[in-house]
Amino acid sequence: MIRNLKMNSNIYLVALLFFKINSYAQVTLQQHHFFAVGDSIVEYYNRLPQNPIDLGEPGENKVWDFSNLNAIAVNKQTIKFLDPKKTPFHTDYPNSNIVLYSNNGYETWSFMKITEKKIANLGYGLFINKEKRTGNYGGIDMNLPLKYLEKSSNEITNERVLFKDRKGQDSIKIKTVHKHKYEIDSWGDVILPKGRFLSLRLKYTLHVTNYTYQKKAEKWGLLKEPEKTSTISYKWWTDDKNAKYPVVQIVMDNAHKKPIVVQYLEATPFSELLDEVKETSIKIYPNPATEKLFVEIPTTEETYTSIYSIQGKMVKNLKSNISKIEINVNDLPVGVYLIISRSKVGKIIGKSKFVKKL
Known part of the structure; x- marks a missing residue:
């Protein structure tokens, strides 16, 4: 489970980046406000933290006191932004011009294309048992600008056949529906162990439904009840020129009651x-x-x-x-x-x- 959590959190790290972003102050965040090739960001994190974290209610002029995060997010990782041509997956994503590389127990390369108007998610690459794997997160690309109370959503459906005999009988087909939704539900002050950021909070919800079908007599029939899961996460963005990345990220469990991943950046002393x-x-x-x-x-x-x-x-x-x-x-x-x-x-x-x- 921990291995899967490591891999999923690496992928989730980038999947959540792909939304339209602007600062709470409506100082438009253009391309130069974000990461660039050569940037390195030190991030503190923890999985399955035990300490309580108060997310508060949505709204305006909020204060989030995360001054205890230094006792919660006790691990440290360095996130690097690389030239795609210097990665093992550059031929899989020829249109990419930047890669987020993370290795907190599981190496992940996340490929993007940045222009003046958009940061597009192209997909990821990783190795599982030395086997090369690639895929796409789905979700929403990042376009500028975005304001408080703005929201957006989309739906992506993927299908794959797991097994079929020579005649195509007794095939099993899995259809997965991803429903992505984000909203900028709050703005205010984030208090971190070494300082404070003026921030905009993004709430991201992902609903995943898996349908399993079996093919008999040339017809697909639902084999069992659909399996449904949902995840909610929060990200706090700032226009601080040194941040270039969410200053706090919190991923909640499927019941939306407890955090399963907490990440934060060190703040500049006030x-x-x-x-x-x-x-x-x-x-x-x-x-x-x-x-x-x-x-x-x-x-x-x-x-x-x-x-x-x-x-x-x-x-x-x-x-x-x-x-x-x-x-x-x-x-x-x-x-x-x-x-x-x-x-x-x-x-x-x-x-x-x-x-x-x-």
């Missing part, structure tokens, strides 16, 4: 992110502030304005529909803070930083 922040669109004053901070937002639509400490902790979160808000900062400790204003759908309206002094 103090480093603060150094990169430049004031955009919003005006804040006075700066430094002692008791009150005024924020001018270029809209009267519903917004969320959040203040974060240098450690990445959210210390203030205000909902408003006016263009100028007043925030009491008297209770905040002395230090540097990040402030971000976002729309109802998670679009960043503006961000800045300020100093709190006595």
Whole structure:
């Protein structure tokens, strides 16, 4: 079972990549935001974790506290993006221009084609008992852009005959129907062991139904009741220029109650992110502030304005529909803070930083 889980999780790793993606901030993620040949990404993971994980409810302006993942995802792997011509399967996928290679106990090569408008899934290659195997995940290719609450689905059917005699009698045929569905159901903040990401959550559901038929007297008849399984997974994407990959991935069991695979990336310390922040669109004053901070937002639509400490902790979160808000900062400790204003759908309206002094 563990071997199969390793192989399946490697394949699943890439299968879930193939959806349209845009950041919660609606800063369009173009080709350069994603992985490229030569990139290596270090990822922490665990299978069948025992620690509780709270996925929360869907919606806007959420906070997912995964700060305990360092006690859950205790294994480490390096994901590499390779030139297809340097793999054992390059002749099977001549149109591919990038390959995701992973080896967490089971080597898998996942072939893609990246253009300015699309990341297309072409298929995978692996060896089972030294025998070369290839196949396709199905699913949905990744097109840009995508917004909060957007969703899509498709259905793929495959058939194969397992056995037949010379006359074609007593043949067994398996029909497999894959129903793929994804939706961007939330946006908010993901707290990781070493920092915080502003993210968009993608929920992916896969329903698989296997039909078994037997052929007698030139007719196919259903041999037994269809076998049905379903899997739900969640991925958190960010427009962080250093990420290029989902910052958290959680795959649930068939009952959709417990995680069976957890993966995450190390976050950039929040103090480093603060150094990169430049004031955009919003005006804040006075700066430094002692008791009150005024924020001018270029809209009267519903917004969320959040203040974060240098450690990445959210210390203030205000909902408003006016263009100028007043925030009491008297209770905040002395230090540097990040402030971000976002729309109802998670679009960043503006961000800045300020100093709190006595």
